[in-house]
Amino acid sequence: MKPAPMNSSKKSIIQSSVGFHQILEDNIVLISLNKGVKYGVSELYESREINEKLFPEGSYGVLLESAGYVNFESEARMLSVTPEHTKGRFALAIINNSLTINALIKFYIMVASPDCPTKSFLSKPEALDWLRMQRR
Numbered sequence: 001m002k003p004a005p006m007n008s009s010k011k012s013i014i015q016s017s018v019g020f021h022q023i024l025e026d027n028i029v030l031i032s033l034n035k036g037v038k039y040g041v042s043e044l045y046e047s048r049e050i051n052e053k054l055f056p057e058g059s060y061g062v063l064l065e066s067a068g069y070v071n072f073e074s075e076a077r078m079l080s081v082t083p084e085h086t087k088g089r090f091a092l093a094i095i096n097n098s099l100t101i102n103a104l105i106k107f108y109i110m111v112a113s114p115d116c117p118t119k120s121f122l123s124k125p126e127a128l129d130w131l132r133m134q135r136r
Helices: 041-054 074-079 098-114 126-136
Strands: 013-015 019-025 030-034 060-066 087-095 118-121
Touching: 019 041, 030 041, 041 060, 041 074, 060 126, 074 087, 074 098, 087 126, 098 118, 118 126
Parallel strands: 030 060, 060 087, 087 118
Antiparallel strands: 013 019, 019 030
């Protein structure tokens, strides 16, 4: 799926194979993943391509949320923390309202050492506030 170029001042929703992307404010994009999706390398590149079209100048933050359990394949997890994939992204906030999943995400972040600031949250407002503080 090749998304069309888009003016980042619009609040349009761009559908992807695993959910949607929506600009929340100037340089912050919400990526909402559907419940139960399988998120592999091709979905990771699809998401990156959408973000690059939304923010061609780079410097954007990502607020990632899911409607439930998401199966992140190991290769996609490993690639997602590399400089290649985080290029242009100033921070990533992950929202999951499950204490157990949130603890697992925090552990993974600690072990994986992502190339950009990454943090897990239980609430959207808290995550958005943190992203605003991470802007360059």
